[in-house]
Amino acid sequence: MNVAGLVGLVLAHFLVGLTAAQGGCSRMVTRRDIMTLSQQEWSQTASVLQRMQNDGWFRIFAEIHNREFNNIHGNDNFFPWHRRFLRDFEEIGQRYDPNFAVPYWDELRDSRNPAGSPVLSSRLMGGNGFGGCVRDGLQQGWTMSFPGPHCLVRRYDRGGQMQSWYSPEYIFSTMQRYNDMHGLRENIEFTLHGSVHLGMGGDMSALYSSNDFVFFLHHANLDRLWAQWQSWGHQWTMDGRNHFGASIGLTSALPHYGDQVGSTMQLGVNRMCFRYAGTGSRRRSESSLALVSTPPGSNGETRAQEGLQNLPLPILQKWFPALVNSSRDRAPVSAAVAPKANTTRSTIDTEQPAGHFLVYPAPLTNEWVNMHRFDRQKVANTMEEAREFVDALNRAGYKSPY
Template sequence: MIILRICTIFFAQLFVHLTHAQGGCSRIVTRRDITSLSPQEWNQVSSVLRRMNDDGWFRYFADIHNREFGNIHGNDHFFPFHRRFLLDFEEIGQRYDPNFAVPYWDELRDSRNPAASPVLSSRFIGGNSFGQCLREGLQSGWTMTYPNGHCLTRNYDRGNQMQPWYSPEYIYSVMQRFGDMHGFREAIEFSLHGSVHLGMGGDMAAMYSSNDFAFMLHHANLDRLWNEWQSWGHSMTMDGRDRGGSSIGLGSQLPHYGDDVGSTMRLGVNRMCFRYQGGTNKRRANALSMVAMPSGSNSSDADTNLGKLPLTMLQKWFPQVAHEAASLGSTNSSSARGSMASGPAFGRALVYPAPLSNEWVSMHKFDQRKVAEIMKDARDFVDEMNRVNYLSPF
């Protein structure tokens, strides 16, 4: 019976694929912040996910991710492959409910204390299981069948807490300083991407990490950040190399799927029939609110505090803000405007993010030198921002 149901959905998916290949999007779904979903909306999402797992689809995706692991990490297929992978998951979910869309987890909002995130509450996906079976949230009581029969586990990297992730300010800086896909991909993959997987542990820290629905929430957020970066003049930016060292361009074929990389580059066209809540913000000087929108915080506070940074700091870490502020005539002509101590007393000092573990670096066959370079960059950013008394509202 399960095999019959999977075959039925497979051929339905083939029809959807052919339809999209022949034209554009007849309908576009919106991927929303998971915390914005009402209980009824989350129940609808949960129902689809449970049925997908019962029919073997979580096994299907874990198998793909595990088999293609070396082809989709540590090289520049990372972003386009995962966009296509999430779309595959979403389209299959739409066979159960045509309104199904993968939510995203705005992890930057929770970067200071990830374990306290409402996403990890029993209302949504549940929290730590200390390496044992997850007992709360969406996947409580589920049997995962890849690579063998087991219950889903999580094992936070600091006991009942997690080490801090990367701040909205740092990721915002990365998005401004890297104009090529290769540099942008490395700076994200070697920072936020890894810290979330490692922080949660359990299945999320394995090569078959898509067993945990946190994977989909996480990669939807990374894709959202990539989409925001693309809207800043990088809509068709694709460069770098694949696992074998060959150059990647828009005509390169994605691992497993075989689609052209170029077919994934723009949302709302070709097969990419989705968008993100809030759209994109093309005015980079005020775009920090697009990177993280924390509940109970005024994201414009971060823009206000960034505007008080010494000009030399803006030029180094936020070159687009410096350029656009200068074009608006709102920067001080001095090379440094001094401490921010006299500014509004809101927010807290930045903290160091968690480094990638040696085991994680080895599992992915990352360039250890490059990983260390990104980690040093992130720590230098924290040091310099704290030195001028920058206070983060996040």
């Protein structure tokens, strides 16, 4: 082949690749809250997962996550890499059923009492291990083959219970206060990410945590939160550094896959052929706590929103900057809650909004910090900030509907 022909062939290959890279998806799937799946839909999902286990795919994904662990945690590859990893898993599942989509667990809704979540019932994922081994739910009786043959292990961090995780309000605050990838990533990885892994224990607290399908439910939710944050004007926000300290940008290569970081940034483009139910679907969604986590009850969304917007202005300015403008015209809190002089005590109690004071979330353990090679002082500062947040809202009389 002459030089001109070779150049033409290379150029044609480049243009085809560029077109494919920039093209949209011919078919999309919707990732939904696992609690919204019908019994038939869950049975179809479970059937795909069983076949993937039988064919060795859980082992392959556990090996990948184990091998790349230090490249994808404690640095700003965290969000784009796990999005690519989940999509890889989902694409494999679609070989068995083209409608397969990874569900997500709205774990913030269950943060007060994680062990009591219906997601961990025998109908869905099963609960704590007996002697370590999971004996009910999706993966009962499974033998995991990485790093060697063993039952799937779960050991809740408080024996038969789990410590509380981070509240929807705290994660909502984090998403409003950090406009850079590095800040968002640290403050999600040090909090919600770690507390769920540690709470579940067993395989979920190991380098090969993807043995447990709860891993995929958990990371789908983290990815959903990232997608929501992206819709607030951060679609292409990518900064920070990788495991070696080098800057990460949109053209940086993802560990293991080699794809550019930018190829993961937009849903519905490249291989990211999925969407999340409800994400970014409402006007001014950065002011809607319900888009971060679905509140319980028929009027839960209204209660959640009004409760935050009635916080004193200094608290909103510090913790919920996106709510400040929407709350400027509200009545003073003291006037809104002050009882009439002739109101009886029982009437006062029934007029107070139902809910719960916030509780301190579970801190990261020293073993977890060491395993991830986190900056110990940064973790300590984040833990202190989370406690300060709880104290501030409780002093203001805020009651969470979750």
